[in-house]
Amino acid sequence: MSRVAVFPGSFDPMTMAHLDVARRAAALFDRLVVGVLHNPKKSPVFDIEERVALIRASVADFGANVEVEAFDGLTVVFAERNGASFIVRGLRAVSDFEAELQMAHTNRKLQRGVDTVFLMSALEFGYLSSTLAKEVAQFGGDVSGMVPPPVAAALVARFSG
Ligand code: PNS
Secondary structure, three states, rough: OOOEEEEOOOOOOOOHHHHHHHHHHHHHHOHHHHEEOOOOOOOOOOOHHHHHHHHHHOHHHHHHOOOEEEEEEEEHHHHHHHOOOEEEEOOOOOOHHHHHHHHHHHHHOOOOOOEEEEOOOOHOOOOHHHHHHHHHHHOOOOEOEEOOHHHHHHHHHHHOO
């Protein structure tokens, strides 16, 4: 039986913390589908196609068991559509825990067959967030080391001039 997981998120944009979780999850599961949430109510810096393309470029050397897809609606429906029994999420600090616990319980209430698996973010990336990376880039700071190289280039392009 093959073990399939989805790794959902906004990924606006993907950070090194996300990339680290995706790399480790790819080693744990037979197939990992990174799901990029298309939320029409939010105005992301990168549109859905850009976010998907940036993640694809960032995970290019991970191997064939990692896919990247956009989705909208419920994460459990996205999981079901992909034959996934697991949702992967990263935990950076205790401050993430409450919201993640709430989401995990909600998802389990919606779909008992889907379990959430948490990976602790690598210590060196525990401080990172997409929001901070965007803010640093916006004010001309160096984001290399915070985000994968394709994302760093896209942030510089987006905020230069
Ligand atoms: O990267 P984020 O913004 O922390 O990711 C949050 C995400 C996309 C995982 C969460 O908002 C989500 O699952 N949204 C889809 C809607 C849904 O399934 N809601 C009910 C369960 S929380």
